[in-house]
Amino acid sequence: MMKKTNTKKNNNRRIKSVMMTIVVLLAVQPLSAESWKKLKDDRLHDPEAPALEVLQEPTEALSVLPPGGSAGNKVDWAKALRDDYIQPRAQIDKDAKLEQLDTNILFKETGDQPYVLFPHKTHTEWLECSNCHEKIFKTKAGETPVTMLGILSGEYCGVCHGAVAFPLTDCIRCHSVPIDQAGKFQ
Numbered sequence: 001m002m003k004k005t006n007t008k009k010n011n012n013r014r015i016k017s018v019m020m021t022i023v024v025l026l027a028v029q030p031l032s033a034e035s036w037k038k039l040k041d042d043r044l045h046d047p048e049a050p051a052l053e054v055l056q057e058p059t060e061a062l063s064v065l066p067p068g069g070s071a072g073n074k075v076d077w078a079k080a081l082r083d084d085y086i087q088p089r090a091q092i093d094k095d096a097k098l099e100q101l102d103t104n105i106l107f108k109e110t111g112d113q114p115y116v117l118f119p120h121k122t123h124t125e126w127l128e129c130s131n132c133h134e135k136i137f138k139t140k141a142g143e144t145p146v147t148m149l150g151i152l153s154g155e156y157c158g159v160c161h162g163a164v165a166f167p168l169t170d171c172i173r174c175h176s177v178p179i180d181q182a183g184k185f186q
């Protein structure tokens with residue numbers, strides 16, 4: 001009987017001390033430092049590679065940029081560009097000037113998922129037209145046979161999304177227009 005109570009007490013004490021440790025860890029550890037893996041642990045880089053010593057750690061590089069949810073590299077890149085955190089080059093030829101276009105394309109072959117809103121604005125803030133026309137997309141709405149399977153296989157939007165832009169698991173960032181609210185975007 002005695003023994004049982006002692007074990008219980010010990011267990012309670014142990015649980016309390018674990019809880020305290022977690023509380024202390026959460027308090028001292030900024031969230032951002034926890035959310036990016038070190039290069040040596042990311043299972044993409046060779047942990048033995050000498051280059052790891054000269055590469056910047058993601059936490060150091062990305063924690064200063066506007067946060068963008070929990071997917072991908074957790075940065076809101078569109079905001080980072082708008083707020084002047086970064087000044088990327090629109091294409092290899094540095095003298096090419098960037099033309100901006102502020103039109104939306106609404107994709108409606110989405111089954112029971114919300115419609116997909118493609119904003120030219122965000123894209124042409126980054127990318128010169130020839131990155132997409134006519135290699136990836138026709139220059140006429142509804143002419144490109146875009147499907148989700150194609151996207152998941154790295155075609156259409158998937159040339160960039162899931163590779164260099166936010167990942168395909170972020171469904172609602174593309175499927176952002178509820179079917180009954182399509183009127184606003186047409």
Ligand code: HEC
Nearest residue numbers: 107108109110111116146147148149157161168170171174
């Ligand atoms: C990068 C943008 C993007 C992301 C992210 C995305 N989709 Fe799509 N999805 C599209 C586009 C574009 C279409 C094609 C619509 C059209 O042709 O009218 C589409 C089509 C679809 C369709 C219709 C059937 C088909 O095969 O074309 C379904 C269902 C779908 N998506 C589900 C999803 C789900 C679930 C996710 C998240 C796991 C997702 N999508 C993520 C852009 C995206």
Ligand code: HEC
Nearest residue numbers: 099101105123124127128129132137139140141142143144
């Ligand atoms: C990131 C890719 C991307 C970039 C960059 C891009 N577009 Fe587009 N554009 C699209 C997509 C997607 C469509 C729709 C194609 C479809 O539905 O088949 C489209 C359609 C169009 C259309 C037809 C619209 C309509 O209503 O029929 C025009 C015009 C156009 N783009 C012009 C431009 C110009 C000019 C630029 C550069 C300033 C540009 N686009 C940059 C992806 C892009």
Ligand code: HEC
Nearest residue numbers: 077078116117118122126131156157159160165166173174
């Ligand atoms: C040539 C590369 C490229 C292609 C192709 C492309 N995107 Fe993007 N997209 C980007 C980049 C770069 C960004 C900005 C970085 C980010 O948000 O990850 C972006 C951002 C976005 C955003 C966020 C807009 C915002 O203001 O936050 C949406 C939505 C989007 N793309 C949808 C699509 C859809 C739908 C397609 C296909 C019809 C598509 N994109 C095709 C490169 C591309």
